[in-house]
Amino acid sequence: MLKRLSLALVIAISFGTLSSSIKAQDTFQLTDPTLNTPAEYTISSVVVEGEESTREQFIINASALTVGSTITYPGEDIADALKRLFRTGLFADVQILIANRTSTEISLIIRVEEKPRLIEYKIEGVKRSQRRDLEEMITLLPGTAITESNKAQVINTIQRFYKNKGYWYTKVETRVEEDPELENRARLYFDIDPGVRLEIKDIKFEGNEAFSDRKLTKKMKPLKEDKWWKFLSKKVYKESDFEEGKESVLAFYRKNGYTDARIVDDSVYTYVYVKDLEGVRVVMEVEEGPQYKIRNINWDGNTVYTDEQLTEALGFEKGEVFNEEKFDENFSISETSVNSMYQNIGYLFFRGIPTVEKVAEDSLDISFEIYEDEIATIEEVSFTGNTKTHDDVVRRTLRTVPGSTYSREAIIRTIRELGTLGYFDPQNITPELNPDQNSKTVDVNYVLDESVSTDNFEFSGGYGGQQIGAIISARINFNNFSIKRAFEKGGWAPIPSGDGQQVSLGVQVTGGGYQSYSLGFVEPWLGGKPTSLGVNLSYNLIDNKDYVTQVSYGKTKLFSGSVSLGKRLKWPDDYFSQRTILGYQLYDVEGFTGAFQPGISNVITVQEVIERNSIVNPISPIMGSKFTLSGEIALPLKGFSEFYKIKADYQSHFPLTEKLVFTTEANFGYIGYFTQDKRNNYQRFLIGGTQLQQRQSFLYDNIDMRGYPGGSNESIGPIVNGRKVGGRIYNKFSAELRYPAVQNEQLQLIPYTFVDAGNAYLDFSEYDPFNVKRSAGVGVRLFLPILGLVDLSYGYRFDGVQTTSGQGNLQPGKWEFLFNIGAPF
The missing domain is CATH 3.10.20.310 (membrane protein fhac)
Known part of the structure; x- marks a missing residue:
């Protein structure tokens, strides 16, 4: 025992x-x-x-x-x-x-x-801005057990953060300090040494024969190699940039026929490139493979389009180098692709299955199995997201209606025109398709984003020189107004809106004795039809004073009103519209006003405007064109002034990349008279400045131009007997390159560079389209929901302008800052 x-x-x-x-x-x-x-x-x-x-x-x-x-x-x-x-x-x-x-x-x-529980963690050894960024990334909460796993997770986050910023040799040390007053509670400290931020000094390729290292390095964007002239930013290594750059290189190879190209090995390491300075070297080994060319293109199963039509849409010929990007674009992506050709005429369920067969050493045979199926009919059309805009306003804009044949082009046009209304964010209009292959029908729902503010208040102030003085301008625009709701109970909440009507009220005054008041109204859909009705009234007054003595030597008044009717056209295509405008102007000139004789002049005008507009996104056009041709006649009635005027404007917007857009514009105008004894200087052309400056020159037809000031005395125009009388002919040409840097609900920021050229001529005997005043510069457009579109430009003028201000001519080689509110397009 x-x-x-x-x-x-x-x-x-x-x-x-x-x-x-x-x-x-x-x-x-x-x-x-x-x-x-x-x-x-x-x-x-x-x-x-x-x-x-x-x-x-x-x-x-x-x-x-x-x-x-x-x-x-x-x-x-x-x-x-x-x-x-x-x-x-x-x-x-x-x-x-x-x-x-x-x-x-x-x-x-x-x-x-x-193990002790976390009271808080602290980051030490780094800048405050970096600390804030890290704190947003670290998900370590108070009360969490301080474990090796938690510490390792945070360390990985810190090292990844600095690696993405181009830092090497980042070190992180941790320590835990228990709180003597709290049982089993502690603070966790991360002491960070970010290391050094090294630039990429060398990008090398091995195995490449078709393209040089220099060519491939350019295709490695956004990863860039540092050179002495690239001093504006550091060219650091980032893993995400490296992976994107490799894909860009391979895409470039595939675009040039090397469909088998691949990167078989890569390495990234630091090295001493001069004395004791370190840099980063990126090395990639490329296996190019052969460059493939197209031998045959075959189509099988197509009955709607011929082989020749489909091959033409595909955009390839026999013997051409195979471009994979072009192949994908022309077969299924672009608006003129094979897929779009079928879907534009109703073949929603169309399928095309390509087979690319490699033959010989460097040739491809491409075959397509086409399954056309049947034409699809639109069963139901709906929309969501319009919380303020009434359903009728959206419905009348739709180009897809129940019972009609499905059309991809009609959906694209609907998205464009919904965006053009200005009530919805064009970037967030999304069509949702619900197809039913058994019944050969499809339901279409448009998801709208009405976060865009349709109403805006424009207010600006400035100084226009001694003659003009201080400028104060204010305008309020209601772009989605509803007169009907204005008379309904509860309709003012706070503004009656939802019917798509436009109301604007404006006032401008200056210290130079100028006043302007205006009222405008537009009904875009009169009587339930696509007919627009517009009414405009305005009153302008200039008290002509000597800007030194402030003694008045005359006043000029203008009362004007107009009524317009417009409608959409279906010929030559449905991008066209037509507008007829009946206008009346009463000019009352008192005393000495330069080029204008004292007295009262009445003008009744009839203007006809034909316009084709296919611009996508009116605030910052990304593609499309706009052509406007107008003819205006001041009726030759007894006791009324008379003239006739012809104007033509054309602009084109072409995307160079996904966001970078190139715009060109050309403008022409001519004013003539029926009888010589009734010739006057009203409504002739002056060039220069912006609308804010030009509103004081209401006796003229003012044309915007950057780099040159506005106002009658300093504008670009001919001078007769020491007085600026305005030109009977004008030309203006513009080119612009812009990039939308910021696009969100609160702000759109669009920087641009420009080149402008223009001139106004007395008559055809002096007309020379190559004798123009030139300018170039930079600018930025800001779209704010409350303020609307604001344009700031800083232009350098290459040519001088003769003035009548008594202060000498405008000298060339000067910079001019201009401020404007409102869309330039």
Whole structure:
């Protein structure tokens, strides 16, 4: 018989980074030596001790020592339980004690010592801006156990952050400081050494024969190699740029017929490029493969279009180098692609399966299996997202109606015209198609985003020189007004809106004695038909003063009104529209006003305007063109002034890249007279400045031009007998390159560069389209929901202008800053 003794069984298991000992102990007296023999026991109870923040049941479940389960003791089951608990990372020490044991059952105690919980973490050793950026990325919350896993996760985040900024050799050290006043609570510190920010000094290619290293390096964008002249920004290595650059290189190869091209190996490392300066070298090994050319193009299954028509749309000829990008674009992506040709005439369920077969060493045979299916009919058309704009306004804009044949082109046109309304964000108009192949129908739903503010308040102030003085201009535009709701109860909330009508109120005054008041109204859909009605009234007054003595030597007044009717046209195509304008102007000239004789002049005009407009996105056009031709006649009635005027404007917008847009514009105008004895200087052409300056020259037809000031005296125009009389003919040419840098709901920021040239001529005897005043410069357009479109330009004029201001001519080689509110297109 063994004496009664207390047996402590200790199981010590070592884990690489664990410093704690893991123990299992008996706490009872053994009387039978057979109890030391391994045997199976059923767990009758489990008690957890020492837990503070961790739930008891979580600890039991993590250990897998649940009541009712069977374990072998002595054996590996308790040791495995200890390992599982340590792997959670929550505990500094764990013990499993045997509280009681019979021949068939065992009771256990799990005693834990938790790791400290986080009070807060702090980042040290870096700039405040970097610290803020890191804090937004780190998801370490107070109360979390401070574990090796959590620390490693944060360290990885920090190193990734600096790696993406081009830093090398980033080091992060951690320390835990327990709070003496709070039990088991601690602060975690990350001490960061960002390392050094190294630039890419060398990009090398190996195995390339078709293209030089220089050519391929240019295709590695956005990854760039540093050169001495590229001093505006650091050319650092970023993993994302590197991966994107590799794809760009391979796309370039595939675009030039090398469809098998691949990068078989790459390496990025630092090296000393001069003395003790380090840089980054990127090396890529390329396997080009052969350059493939097209041998045959075959079509099978097509009945709607001939082989020749489809091959022409595909844009390839036999013997041509295979361009993968062009192939994808012309077969399924572009508006003139094979896929679009079918979908534009209703074949929504059209499928074309291309097979590209490599033949010989460098040739391709391309075959297409065409499944035309049947024409699809539009079953239902709906729209969502118009919270303010009434359904009728949206519905009348749709070019897809129930019962009509499906057309991809009609959907694209609908998106464009919904965006042109100005009520919805053009970038976020999304068509959702729900096709049913069994019934050959499709439902179309347009998802609209009415986050764009349709109303805006324009307010500006400035100084126009001694003659003009201070300028204050204000205008309020309601671009989605509803007269009907204005007379309904609750319609003013705060402005009656939703019917697409436009109302504008404007006022401008200057210290130089100028006043202007205007009111405008447009109903774009008169009587439920696509006919627009416009009404405009304005009153302008100039008190002509000597800007030195402030003595008035005459006043000029203008009252004008107009009514216009416009409609859409379907010929030559449905991008055309026509507008007829009946106008009346009363000029009242008192005293000396330069080129105009004192007295009252009445003018009744009839103007006809034909316009074709296919511009996409009116605020910042990304593509399309606009051509406007107008003819205006001041009726030769007794006692009325008379003239006739012809104007033509053309602009084209061409995307060079996904965002970079190139715009060209040409303008021409001519004014003539029916009888020589009724010739006058009203409504002749002056060039220069912006609308804010030109409103004071309401006696003229003012043409915007950057780099040159406006106003009658300093504008570009002919001078007769020392007086600027305005030209009977004008030409203006413009080119612009712009990039929408910021586009969101709160702001659109569109910087641009420009070149302008223009002149106004007295008559055809002096007309020379090559004798123009030139300017170039930079500018930016800002679209703010409240203020509307604001244009700021800074132009350099290459040519001088003769003035009549008494202050000398405008000298060439000067910069001119101009400010304008309103769209230039």
